[in-house]
Amino acid sequence: MRYLFCCMDRVGDIHAALVIARALRERGHTVAFVTGPPLAPLLHREGFERLARGERDGPSFETAACANPMEMVRQVRHIESALARFPADVLVGQQLAFGVPLAAERQHLPLGVVGQLAYIFPRAQPPPPEQRDAATAHAVRLYEGLLPHYATARQTCGLPREDRAPQDTSLIGDLLLLRTVPELEEDVGSLPARVHLVGDCLGLPREEPDAALRDWLDEAAASNLPVLFARLGGATLPPSTWPAFVEALRDEPVRVLALAPQAAARTAPAHFLVRSQVPESFVLERARAVLTQPTTTAALGALTHGCPALLLLHEEAQLALEYPAVAEACVRTGAARSLTLPASGPGPVQLRETLRSLLDDPAPRARAQQLQRVFAAFDGPARAADLLEQLGSSGGPFQSPHSNR
Template sequence: MRVLFFSNPLVAHLLPQFPLARALRGQGHTVAFSTAEVMAPWLAPEGFELLLSGPSAEEVTDEVARRTGADILFSPTSQLVGAYFAGARVDLSLDEALAAARYWEPDLILHEHLDFVGPLVAAVLKLPSAAVATDPALEPDVTEALTAAARTRCLERGLELPSRVPSGRWLLDLCPPSLERRGALSPRERIALRPEPHEGPAGPTRARRAPVGDRPRVLVGLPHAAGATAGLGPVLRSLGTLDVDLVATTPGDPGEGPGLEPGRVELLPFTPAAELLENVSAVVHHGGSGSTFAAAARGIPAVVVPGSEAQQRQAEPLAAAGAGLVLPPGRQDPASVTTAVGRLLADPGFTVAAHRVRDEIAAMPSAVQVAEWLVASVSARRGR
């Protein structure tokens, strides 16, 4: 079977699809990705074919700004989110993606839940499709804006209007039950898909570092937005007052450390999450689904420092499950982060709760099982 994945040209949207793509390829199927050229450095090491389609995320952002006069990076309103994912990106990508798909002749289309090019290609070519829900939540107003923009594109092409987004015959849901938000994604034939911390295609990218003494290790993975690195040093210095060792990710060259005792902090550029989480007792992150699911899959409690209201609401189920603490706006200074991490390490109940979520994730169908189910389902529909 030939399976074509569609993704926004955003790393956080692309990587969660790799386990399923690897599983399909491992079962003898042919796999390719349709996305922008900027994703080539991530796809080439995996050996996945890239069907070029559409512009980079930066170019789509510029187009949305040209159309609306607003910058989605600084004002991510629901209308701008709809205009970006289901509007401008579709307008700039669809023709190229459709031509490439016609030539490649897929049997099944898979797309991450904020990709709206794949569903249109599937509709035009009359192919079965499934959405991979890489996030546990879409805000209701965002869903409405996305649906409206998607319906406009369908009307323009004489296609059946979607009743809901994300569209597709099946929804492959990476979110474990404990971390779901009720009503966040539309109900349909939902298939659980076990989330996995990202691993590189060729094994570990760095030498494993053994724990030093009995000090717990704390991973700090805050977002790499402009200015985020400048704020990392104060957080690390504050955390350094605890009896812990620290691991932190920074964009590009990590450069000089934050001035802590030698051997107490390890600064790394991008490193696969599966490696970062080795021998870690607690994680500090911003609440993105990739970080949330990765830590949960390893049974590691987290302190979440959300950068938006959506991330705040997304983190609440983690706190409700007892597997972490969420710092609301106004309580996200380095001292508050340090106090929260101290609580996680002092109270074993957080780790016990995180282990419950880990066991829940381990019980979800693996990528190999879901790949087998998808192929069987598509084959059965063909035979009708």
């Protein structure tokens, strides 16, 4: 069977796709990719073909423009150009690749979608606004905010108007692979029947650190000071986040490894190490806690390594991708805490106190380690490959018993 993976440009997304693609390749299937040019070297190293956008290759599947109707149409054109050279039996998209369901519909192909850690759309017809909890309210805002853009893209692609209940949306394809486990998902039974849990499918590469980073981590271990891994490179964080973070931890008994622009190193205290890139799996194995925005990759990285997390949400970016849904799921388990940042950015005192409580309280770390064991036993890539094989055999739409979740 031939699978065409259609991937967004976030590195975490491509690694999630790769770990599933490898499982399919090991079973004798043929796999190719469509995505933007920057990911071509990684795909080449992995032995997968990247199919260009056409004779004039260029940007495609850009996360920053994922809700733009023209980006959705560009994805459709890229996929259809690729299908002319690679006649796939199944398309495999990603949650934020909103053009892929349009291409699947136009080409009458079954579609599997690699999801996030949390389900981001309404699970049923939502109640009146005054009766919605925060999670439901966010899902409705995200879904209703996206629909007009999706409708425009549908019209541009010559597809009929879609008038479905939220739980029946074509945006999740014939099969949605939700990257979580039952212990993180509050109500599996409320999910649409097309949604199935497949563990983390994280695919973080195993990379060795350079000598300077290894020495720094060894010195931290010898000092008996906890290592805080701070992922502060996100564009949606207020500019004042880094100064407040430095002030909050300037005199704290902790070693800080910060993933941030190198310019930040000029203001970093002596017990900070600033890097623009690190081997994350190696670092997470040695970290006591993680400070990050609640992307799926960051949250799953922390949980699958037994690290509690402080998740930062910018109050003016509450509709940002999967962030609020991921934060809510992680906080509910007790393995994480969240902090909503005002437009002006975080206050050093609040940030310091929240981090102290996370580092000093053994309960979040114990819960994160429990979830680490659950994820390790949940063979996600094999489950995902099983489901995609069934999808290919059935031709979609895919409906299997809830007990298989």
